[in-house]
Amino acid sequence: MSISASMVKELREKTNAGMMDCKKALEESKGDFNAAVEWLRVKGLSAAAKKADRIAAEGTVAAKTTGKTAAVVEVNSETDFVARNDGFKAFVNEVVDHVINSTATGDLLTQPFKGATVGDALKNAVATIGENIVIRRTEKYTTNDTGLVHTYIHGEGKIGVMIEVQGSTAAVASSADAKTFASDVCLHIAAMNPMALSSADMNPETVAKEKEILKQKNLESGKKPEMIEKIVEGQIRKFLAENCLVDQAFVKNPDLTISAYAKEAGKKAGGELTIKRFTRFELGAGIEKKVNDFAAEVASMQGH
Template identity: 70%
Template sequence: MSISATLVKELREKTSAGMMDCKKALEATAGDFEAAVEWLRVKGLSSAAKKADRVAAEGTVFAQTSGDTAVILEINSETDFVARNEGFKGLVLDVAHHMLNAVNAAGDILEQAFHKNPTKKVGDMLKEAIATIGENLVIRRFEKYVATANTVVHTYIHGEGKIGVMIEVAASKPEATNNPALKTFAQDVALHIAAMNPMAISSAEIPAEVVAKEKEILTAKNLESGKKPEMIEKIVEGQIRKFLAENCLVDQPFVKNPDLKISDLAKEVGKQVGADVSVKRFARFELGAGIEKKSNDFAAEVAAQMKGH
């Protein structure tokens, strides 16, 4: 049967699929528009599955605050180009909206009913985006904070989605949470965390095994450099103190004023708001951190393709 160009155009506008795919879908379904939408969806989901083994290390880190709730998430794509795609940006906003509004945004997010359209799961929406955009996309990680009567939540994005920080700051008096100085403190510390990448708020939060491993490495390095064995323990103790100071938020020099430690800044702000101020928790996401990217040897790739020609 003859398929009109108008019908093909309408199907393309509805599905964002390619013109030829839309024509094939209409031909395969004898011009039934809704059946063609489903045909493309099925075809797209099949294509999406084939893309799942591709390394997705680009994308964006996104964070948002709405009232007393804050979320941070990392969604990965295969290329930086797709990360600038309006469809990809729409997916990121949809996932953030789901997390902000879903009653339970923990656990397997892909199995949750999508907040904007509960007839679909978040995983279904993701697969549709993969089919439309044409790259593997991964909702890699996410966290959600909800403020209490004594806390303020805040988010900060650095470098167009390269680093994101979510922070919860506490005050000993509930009325202090409405003080602009506390919100400025949350913003300043979030910016500091983005820049300085602390491991934990204080030394008490750094796992004992991390400290033990650092001691082991430092001991070996000092022995290798010829330090006297009887002096090693004392030297390593000093180096561990330095390691903890460099990696614990409260002991780090404030990035905007290195004369102050973050703990000193908290005391100064505490005086301004009339309450004890502290950082309760934070999350810092750096785009692609820990993902092993494939590096292709172009010359080897060309040589492999030329074999047998």
């Protein structure tokens, strides 16, 4: 049968595949539209597999709050150009919505999603967009009647923050002052990157490592060995104050610590406000980016 231009156009609009690929898909499937979609999907998935080993360190961090539930996700792409692509943005929004609304547990990629799985949707996105895409990490908070969840995105998806605050009553948690407090603390977390909520929550290995570094630094700077332990104790207290959220100086008013600001905001709200937990995702943090030596690449192409 002859393949009309309108059939090719319709298939292209549905799949975002190239014009020639759509024409070939319809020819191969003898004009069966659904079979052509599947043919392109299989062809796209084959191409996606080759892209899977490419480093994806760009992308975006996205977050959303719906009532008493909030979620933050990091989805990576290979290039910043793709991160600005409308198709990529739409996929990320779908992932955030899924994380918020789904009751499924276990591996995210195997969870049911639009008649298939999240993993299938990811493969389709890779095939359509033409770049390796990775759903790197997700976090979800659900709070109770006396709780408040809030999210904040900084720098067009470069940093995402999510926080849970507990109020002494439901009225306190739902007050405008509590929301302002949660919003301010999210902004602070984005800027100051605390390592833990409080000293009690700090990883003991991190503290032990820091102590060892400080000990060596003090010895090398000529401090008396018998004084080292006392000096390091003071320095560790400073380290914890600088890196634990509740002890940090509030970025909007350095005269207040975050815990002091919580007391102040609680009074305004008519009760008490307590920060229960937070999550901070920074785009690409910890991903080793491949840096190409362009001169070396050119030389190798020339056989030098």
